[in-house]
Amino acid sequence: MSNAINPSAQGKTYWRSLDHLAETPEFKELVEKEFPDGADELKNPVSRRKFLSLMGASMALAGLTSCRRPVEKIIPYVVKPEEIIPGKPQYYATNMPFGTESFGLLVESHEGRPTKIEGNKNHPASGGSSNVFMQAEMLNLYDPDRSQMVLNQGKNSSWNAYRSAWKKIAETYTENGGEGMAILSESFASPTMMRLSEAFMKKFPQARWVTYDSVSDENIFSGVQAATGQLAQPRYNFKEANIVLSLDSDFLQMDSNDIPNARDFASRRKVRSEKDSMNRLYVVEGTYTITGGMADHRLRVQNGQIGMFAAALAHELSAQGLDIKAPRVNADFDKKWITVLARDLIHNKGKSLVVGGRRQPAEVHTLIALINEVLSNTNKTVSYTANPDMQASSLKSFMNLNKAMKEGKIESLIILGGNPVYQAPADVDFAAGLKKVNYSVHLSSHVDETSANTTWHIPEAHFLESWGDVSGYGGAGIIQPLIAPLFDGKSDIDVLADLVSDEEVWAYGVVQETWTGILGAAGFEKAWRKVVHDGFLTSTRETPVAMNKSRAQGVVSMSRYYSSTVSGNEMEVIFTASFSNFDGRYANNGWMQELPDPVTKVTWDNVALLSANTAKQLGVKNEDRLKVSTSGVDVVLPVWIQPGMADNTLALELGYGREIGRVSTGVGANVGVLRYASGMNIASGFTAEKALGTHTLACVQDHHGFDEEKLAADAIQERLPAIVRESTLSDYQKDPEFAMAFAEKNELKGMWKEHDYGEGNQWGMSIDLTSCTGCSACTIACQSENNIPIIGKDEVSNGRDMSWIRLDRYYTGDVEDPEMVFQPIACQHCEMAPCEGVCPVAATTHSEEGLNEMAYNRCIGTRYCANNCPYKVRRFNFFNYTKDVPEIVEMAMNPDVSIRFRGVMEKCTFCVQRINVAKIEVKNEGRGLEDGDIVVACQQACPTDAIAFGNINDPNSEVSKVKAQNRDYALLGELNLQPRTSYGAKLRNPNPDLEAEHHAAEHTA
Amino acid sequence: MAQIFPKWTNKAPLYAAVGAGLTLVVVVGLVWYYASPWYTDVGYRPAQPVPYSHKVHVRDLGLDCRFCHTGVETSPVAGLPPTKTCMNCHNMVKADSDKLALVRESFKNGTPLEWVRVHKSPDYVYFDHSAHINVGVGCASCHGNVAEMDVVAQHKPLSMGWCLDCHRNPDDHIRPASEVTNMTWTPPTNQAEFAAKQKELLDIKAPITDCTGCHR
Secondary structure: OOOOOOOOOOOOOOOOOHHHHOOOHHHHHHHHOOOOOOHHHHHOHHHHHHHHHHHHHHHHHHHHHOOOOOOOEEOOOOOOOOOOOOOOOEEEEEEEEEOOEEEEEEEEEEOOEEEEEEEOOOOOOOOOOOOHHHHHHHHHHOOOOOOOOEEEOOEEEOHHHHHHHHHHHHHHHHHHOOOOEEEEEOOEEOHHHHHHHHHHHHHOOOOEEEEOOOOOOHHHHHHHHHHHOOOOEEEEOHHHOOEEEEEOOOOOOOOOOHHHHHHHHHHOOOOOOOOOOOOEEEEEEOOOOHHHHHOOEEEEOOHHHHHHHHHHHHHHHHHOOOOOOOOOOOOOOOHHHHHHHHHHHHHOOOOEEEEEOOOOOHHHHHHHHHHHHHOOOEOOOEEEEEOOOEEOOOHHHHHHHHHHHHOOOOOEEEEEOOOHHHHOOOOOOHHHHHHOOOEEEEEEOOOOOOHHHOOEEEEEOOHHHOOEEEEEOOEEEEEOOOOOOOOOOEOHHHHHHHHHOOOOOOHHHHHHHHHHHHHOOOOHHHHHHHHHHHOEEOOOOOEEEOOOHHHHHHHHHHOOHHHHOOOOOOOEEEEEOEOOOEOOOOOOOHHHHHOOOOOOOEEOOOOEEEOHHHHHHHOOOOOEEEEEEEOOEEEEEEEEEOOOOOOOEEEEEOOOOOOOOOOOOOOOOOHHHHOOHHHOOEEOOOEEEEEEEEOOOEEOOOOOOOOOOOOOHHHHHHHHHHHOOEEEHHHHHHOOOHHHHOOOOOOOOOOOOOOOOOOOOOEEEEEEOOOOOOOOHHHHHHHHHOOOOOOOHHHHHOOOOOOOOEEEEEEEOOOOOOEEEEEEEOOOOEOOOOOOOOOOOOOOOEOOOOOEOOOOOOOOOOOHHHHHOOOOOOEEOOOOOOOOOOHHHHOOOOOOOOOOOOOOEEOOOOOHHHHHHHHHHHHHOOOOOOOOOOOOHHHHHOOOOOEEEEEOOOOOOHHHHHHOOOOEEOOOHHHOOOEOEEEEOEEEOOOHHHHHHHHHHHHOO | OOOOOOHHHHOHHHHHHHHHHHHHHHHHHHHHHHOOHHHHOOOOOOOOOOOOOHHHHHHHOOOOHHHHOHHHHOOOOOOOOOHHHHHHHHOOOOOOOHHHHHHHHHHHHOOOOOEEOOOOOOOOOOOOHHHHHOOOEOHHHHHOOHHHOOOOOOOOOOOHHHHHHHHHOHHHHEOOHHHOOOOOOOOOOOHHHHHHHHHHHOOOOOOOOOHHHOOO
């Protein structure tokens, strides 16, 4: 590639330096050598003058020629596709597979490259919202460390070479029916993959198919299978539940189907006035999750004891008259809590819901199904369905595969995605097993731990580059590519179809073939186009499965689980899917690594989470190093004390310690080496001891706050209840205006003349703290939409994190057992903004429509505006954070937003690019703006619809109605800054019988 | 005692001061003009890879601007025509001309033509063509009389000050929709009246002068 400037189709040029400006041959020659001829004299200090004159000449030449405008090219199409209007983005619906679940997406594409992922508004599962994983996939697509070539034992090869090598081997298998061949895949729920896997097993009946995920819902499926007699999954209907009990289930974020569950759950917590009701959430958990943060009542119980708790609850339900036989347990739980809980559940029979988390063993899930059944919840708030297109993970079959590999029984192994060497349990040495396999293939996005040990490595195409399909919540859907594979990657359908068929096939044809079966051959073209356009087919392919109460009861009664678990005094270790990396798939994703964990607010590292008491016992404090060992293996992790965690529990995050690229290397430690098959989720038999040294962690929880020791610690403590205004539903009903009561009575006069904002569009926002779960989807959506840079761990430690919307997390109440509340804060767009008056160059001004504007090209980096902002929402580019961004990552940037250079201040703009584009579009069409035409990125991502944005001059707009509610208040309203963003006070709905305890805890804060 | 300084030195400081002041004013004025887009950008007329003449196609043959620059009413970007648009005629008209060799090559090989961009605002400025065309700003208002150009030259500075001159006082530049591509339109005597009526008809108030109108 020449040094030539390569503009995008819109003709924008980015030139790194003067070197690029002029392309005269003389100049090129001059700068090709770093120092021109004669510059060896540099070594002789006497010739400094000569050096200067030489460099001066080249600089002068550059300088002179740079008086000319840089030549920029415009490159149109040769044949322009009809549907593309350069300059206007297009939106395509597709789906994102995620284990056995999927998300419906609408992806924005600029000139043929996808730039932003949104939820598909019409998809029943997402309703237009996103979660952090959906947003993060944008950067995964443009990962510069993605594998780019087919490798044959580490050497570059090609897809055709792979195919011809396979053809030779396939001959033997066609004869012996596949004896000695195995496929290892990740779990999936896809009609095409299921059809192909069935075709494969038909062609090679002696082969084996193994499915394995390191984080899966396997326990839930097993538990439900015991209760129903069939492989089935629970489907929740939170909309109908008045009472929800979560037993270690982070259903608002980390467990499956978090988006529809969060949305349905929050829909029962929308309080418009004191006449509305709320659902009630009880959470029993060992760690602190955001679901626990939303709880009205939370009980800390060690994870290994939660099954006992469920049994104790079943006892109580039986004592209160329900027909359930609970196993005897010998554990001690808060009697009052259980009694009140049981009473509440029974009182809401048919309208309650008990949910179990994926880490709990199968026995607990069977008991949960039984409890739901006796509470008459089955087929009301929970139902069970069988998905014919689903292939679920099975640890047992994976262990068997590994045993067969060790015994040399597997000659050929094709691994479709996943990373078994990294993700296998610690007692499986998958790499050693691979050595005994003659021919192994790994289809993977990076040349990772597994690919280093297989014969062939095939680069995996991202789902945004492939044809495929999904089947799950809300129906079945098509995955359509937004861009041709960047690195000639192949999807799992490509590889599998190649194994099954004799000729070369294209995934598109294969998927179409599956869907001819689903849609019918008559009128297929039209029906196909409709499904591809919509993204999904509403008629579900899942079949209902009936609950079998007697079967479940039998399994529970005979289970030995309840009498055999660990006592509460022994240290338990739990392995959690990481909020940032999940099972490791986002380890090389800078956005995710830098996104602070919602509860701990730690970025870039994984930590050993433990409670304050446990830390005291072990003699460690924050950032100390802890050596966690079992069976002769140990891992050293930094300590992080988590208030509200159960004692004697150590929570370790999976997915770290990978070295697949520039972002992942050196970040965190791989705890997978401690994860044995007997304790994949909750394990015992560990020792933990303090190790030498400390490990600095980049935690953002105290950033942008005032130094409490030096400044007004008491005053700040006094103010916090006014910053996050909280109450209970019953108190709110007695005193609906409580949110206003916090406001200080003395009103400051405005610092300057007030402007009349009575006319035209006036943008405002309101964030409902009752709905905000703290999931952080807004933060990462904002990062994707506004090209916010990644700055790295060191800079985050310096307090320079760049997210425009930060999610403050406050603990309230008892230090050991606090409650948690989240408050997302972005620029408040104050009408009397203190930042605007202090800019010496008027780089930040106020628009006619109420936006606090930022003109990046004017900013000289005084930082007085950030100093003056009381909310501390302004972000400064201390360095040129985009200097070393690889070209492929530039493709992920949104072209509608400027990229900021060093020395420039930035902040939330209320997505002014979306406002402008919508205004122009609407004006071109000759109509007025309607409420809902403009949806800002954070608002669009939020699964619980906590953020309302729109025109406050329009009394019928959603945001006006929300702002008119009596729970709505302005943050730091007493400063009379008149911010356009306001907050809806947080309400909880505690049970009055337990409330006395709750209140007592609050007042000790 | 002899005078050290001749008489004229009495006035010297005054002349020096005035001279320096005038020089300063002249230098500032020169920089103000010569360093501004009025000098550096107006008249920019780069050589294009293919000698496409607007004079021939627009003035003589009567093509409308929108025949090729199709994005102008719907998109922020006016765009250049794809090679196919050229070939629609030129596979028959002047099919063997040497001047069109690059065009034919582009069409045959599928490699696009690389035109040199003439009108450009900085990367941090987001200009939207459709917003302007749809309220009646004519092509010639910013691009000059393109129909008379053999080689496209930049006619106006496209600087922020120049944009604001119109944004703050747009009435003279609003045309009826039919006149937008008319290269020789001049505002009629009743322009003020017409502009007022047009603004009401299209329901447009003042054009945006806030920073974020263009700087995002």
